[in-house]
Amino acid sequence: MILPKLYAIADVGVLTARGVGLREFAEGLRAAGVSLVQLRDKEGAPQEVLAHAAVLTEVFAKTVAVGDAHPYDDEAVVGRGHPEVLLIMNDRADLAVLAGFDGVHVGQGDLGAADARRVLGRSHSLQSLDEWGTGLVGLSTHTVEQVFGAGDADYVAVGPVFATGTKLDAEPVVGLDGVRRARALTRKPLVAIGGITRENCRSVVDAGADSVAVISGLLVPGETVEKVARDFLAILG
DSSP states (O other): OOOOSEEEEEEHHHHHHHTOOHHHHHHHHHHHTOOEEEEEOSSOOHHHHHHHHHHHHHHTOOBOOTTSOOSSOGGGOOOSSOBSSEEEEESOHHHHHHHTOSEEEEOTTSSOHHHHHHHHTOOSOOSSGGGOTTOEEEEEEOSHHHHHTOTTOSEEEEOOSSOOSSOTTOOOOOHHHHHHHHHHHOOSOEEEESSOOTTTHHHHHHTTOSEEEESGGGOOTTSOHHHHHHHHHHHHO
16 A cells, blocks of 8 residues: 655644644645645634534645546545545544544544544555545554554554654654564554654655654745645655
8 A cells, every 4th residue: 555655734733823724734735736634623612623624625635537637646546536636533443434534543642542443434444545435544652562462453653753742742762773663573564654754754765664753844934835745745756
């Protein structure tokens, strides 16, 4: 399974703190050609989360007509109208279903990956994105043991790679060596997260990550989200 190299995270709390609207942020991502976005809303009540999900769904609603260029290669074309972007819900598999999102990303303290798959209506792991049907399941990991035990997830996230101020309860930094160790332990798509910027993202991919998840690194004073996202995409290749 091939994931896009840039995994943008729309963190409602971070955006609010920076004075950036969710719609503005999403429109910048879309204009840049970002094709994988996670909605993270840790504080919102379910109806608030669904309202934010509706904003992303609306921004990325345009479908690709038959014969048009598609953002995924031939081995990774996804279904349901060929959306231009995969939308992933953080934590809540039930809200992912209600929002019509393409998957869920869970942490170590959330619903397990296997249970999340059952909520999404799937009974097996995905081998390619064109099988996704009712949803991807991603899992955050921070230790070798957690990576080794991530068999029920479709992709594995590892981090924080670098120090990050996005999460007050962040796990200890794993560094590039942590990415290398995770890469050696799994053949699943590997997403690196934590403190990733334009300046260091290439080193993370070189260490073995298939994709880099970015939150505050997309919010650079004096630069548009579109411009920063385009830079990431160019650097990651």
